[in-house]
Amino acid sequence: VYQLLPRDRSLPPLVFHWLPFVGSAPAYGKDPIGFFTQCREKYGDVFTFILLGRRVTVALGPKGNDFILGGKHTVLAAEDVYAPLTNPIFGKDVVYDVPNEVLMEQKKFVKVALTTEKLRAYVHMIDEEVRNFLNTDPAFQIYQMNDINEWGAFDTIKTFAEMTILTASRTLQGREIRNNMDKGFAHLYTDLDHGFTPLHWMFQDLPLESYRKRDAAQAKMSEFYQNILRNRRAAGSQDEDDVMSSLMQQRYRDGRALRDHEIAHIMIALLMAGQHTSSSSSAWTLLHIADSPEIGKALYQEQVEHFGAGDGHFRPMEYEDLKKLPVLDAVIRETLRMHPPIHSIMRKVKSDLPVPPTLAAPSEDSVYVVPAGYTVLASPALSQVDPLTWKDAQKWDPTRWYDQDGAAAMAQRQYDEGTKVDFGFGLVSKGTESPYLPFGAGRHRCIGEQFAYLQVGVIVSTLIRHLELRLDQAFPQPDYTCMMVQPKKSQIVYRRRHFD
Numbered sequence: 001v002y003q004l005l006p007r008d009r010s011l012p013p014l015v016f017h018w019l020p021f022v023g024s025a026p027a028y029g030k031d032p033i034g035f036f037t038q039c040r041e042k043y044g045d046v047f048t049f050i051l052l053g054r055r056v057t058v059a060l061g062p063k064g065n066d067f068i069l070g071g072k073h074t075v076l077a078a079e080d081v082y083a084p085l086t087n088p089i090f091g092k093d094v095v096y097d098v099p100n101e102v103l104m105e106q107k108k109f110v111k112v113a114l115t116t117e118k119l120r121a122y123v124h125m126i127d128e129e130v131r132n133f134l135n136t137d138p139a140f141q142i143y144q145m146n147d148i149n150e151w152g153a154f155d156t157i158k159t160f161a162e163m164t165i166l167t168a169s170r171t172l173q174g175r176e177i178r179n180n181m182d183k184g185f186a187h188l189y190t191d192l193d194h195g196f197t198p199l200h201w202m203f204q205d206l207p208l209e210s211y212r213k214r215d216a217a218q219a220k221m222s223e224f225y226q227n228i229l230r231n232r233r234a235a236g237s238q239d240e241d242d243v244m245s246s247l248m249q250q251r252y253r254d255g256r257a258l259r260d261h262e263i264a265h266i267m268i269a270l271l272m273a274g275q276h277t278s279s280s281s282s283a284w285t286l287l288h289i290a291d292s293p294e295i296g297k298a299l300y301q302e303q304v305e306h307f308g309a310g311d312g313h314f315r316p317m318e319y320e321d322l323k324k325l326p327v328l329d330a331v332i333r334e335t336l337r338m339h340p341p342i343h344s345i346m347r348k349v350k351s352d353l354p355v356p357p358t359l360a361a362p363s364e365d366s367v368y369v370v371p372a373g374y375t376v377l378a379s380p381a382l383s384q385v386d387p388l389t390w391k392d393a394q395k396w397d398p399t400r401w402y403d404q405d406g407a408a409a410m411a412q413r414q415y416d417e418g419t420k421v422d423f424g425f426g427l428v429s430k431g432t433e434s435p436y437l438p439f440g441a442g443r444h445r446c447i448g449e450q451f452a453y454l455q456v457g458v459i460v461s462t463l464i465r466h467l468e469l470r471l472d473q474a475f476p477q478p479d480y481t482c483m484m485v486q487p488k489k490s491q492i493v494y495r496r497r498h499f500d
């Protein structure tokens with residue numbers, strides 16, 4: 001009934017719902033992009049919906065992205081929204097358990113550890129891990145029979161989850177973690193990961209097994225990293241060339257070194273931040289390639305032309321090569337356009353916040369105000385498939401990212417010339433007012449972008465060098481019930497290339 005009462009005209013329109021506390025949770029949880037699209041038709045670019053007792057104001061489009069991602073951190077706080085989910089997983093004194101200024105310092109520590117020199121070395125490690133995976137994982141042991149390579153199949157989610165954690169642990173996480181991956185570390189990761197769900201976010205400390213296992217795994221994993229740090233110190237081997245050792249050497253602005261538990265918890269945060277994002281991106285990329293034989297051929301041709309022979313003897317990939325492969329670049333960009341793993345970016349409003357009239361207003365001479373205590377939500381995932389911005393928005397078409405002559409285009413060809421945005425080099429998009437922000441923007445922007453781009457790029461290149469791909473089923477729908485948008489259960493059919 002309260003929805004029918006006259007409302008304060010400065011409040012953004014409220015999405016109609018039947019159940020008071022639950023609100024629009026079922027529609028949002030099932031298909032957030034569909035829900036936002038329907039709400040936009042009814043209420044415009046700014047509206048509020050009820051999500052399990054919380055009031056969430058959504059701001060859509062590039063201007064909505066700018067409003068939320070470009071906001072002051074004293075007014076729009078990420079930690080207030082994300083902490084209940086991430087603090088029990090990452091642990092104390094890092095990321096959203098600390099004031100925003102400290103998070104900024106911690107992000108800088110990690111950035112410093114990800115130098116170009118390190119990324120350069122990672123290319124070979126990732127390639128080696130993927131080749132090793134192809135040679136050992138049971139799903140890939142179907143070989144030549146009677147001179148004809150047989151077709152086999154692999155499970156998309158399982159394969160990329162495993163490949164991602166192996167490649168990330170070999171590179172970012174360091175030697176000890178990689179060596180222990182088969183000896184218990186993977187189980188700890190699984191228990192921790194089962195606590196990374198919308199349920200654990202919305203309800204803290206339910207008396208469920210998964211909560212208990214999450215907390216036990218966090219404590220054990222934290223101890224595991226701290227043990228490595230102690231061992232390294234005792235052995236005098238602080239300068240192992242990896243992120244952990246870089247964190248051991250850095251200082252906060254006040255001159256204080258990082259404590260062991262802070263280093264441990266930053267490492268856990270990196271593990272979690274990079275896992276589902278990269279693995280779902282690799283999975284969607286391979287699914288699209290398998291579904292588009294023409295692009296698959298172009299991608300393979302690009303590898304042959306750039307790296308040498310078609311007889312299976314490719315020259316090893318180097319970091320610099322990644323910038324010279326327009327088809328691969330376009331395939332990754334286009335996949336991140338249609339399937340960014342994060343569909344909702346949220347902040348808590350700390351003091352009443354006027355909505356810029358250029359974004360939405362109740363009338364010409366008044367403005368909307370989002371009250372303190374509300375949550376605000378931006379969805380680059382929606383602006384990235386908005387037909388007002390993108391031609392054939394729902395079509396996966398990597399060619400929109402490169403010119404006819406094959407050179408990587410700086411701006412999307414079909415993008416409205418009048419408001420063209422500089423998408424930058426690589427995947428870097430500048431500024432917060434952009435329709436394309438798979439890595440976010442502003443203070444909380446991703447620091448793993450270059451690593452993720454490299455990881456997905458090398459995984460895709462290595463697989464495409466060795467496998468022909470096919471999809472024998474309908475293209476899978478997105479599964480929005482997990483924290484990151486991944487494909488519903490699906491298989492990719494493959495055949496080893498002749499020379500393999």
Ligand code: HEM
Nearest residue numbers: 273274277278281342345438439440444445446447448452
């Ligand atoms: C932040 C996307 C991989 C570490 C973000 C944000 C997005 C994002 C959208 C902004 C969140 C917000 O504003 O609330 C992605 C995608 C990835 C990816 C699409 C892969 C395809 C990684 C990797 C790492 C990482 C590999 C670690 C090595 C981080 C960190 C933040 C972040 C530390 C900052 C959080 C903050 O400041 O609040 N990422 N990410 N990400 N990401 Fe990533």
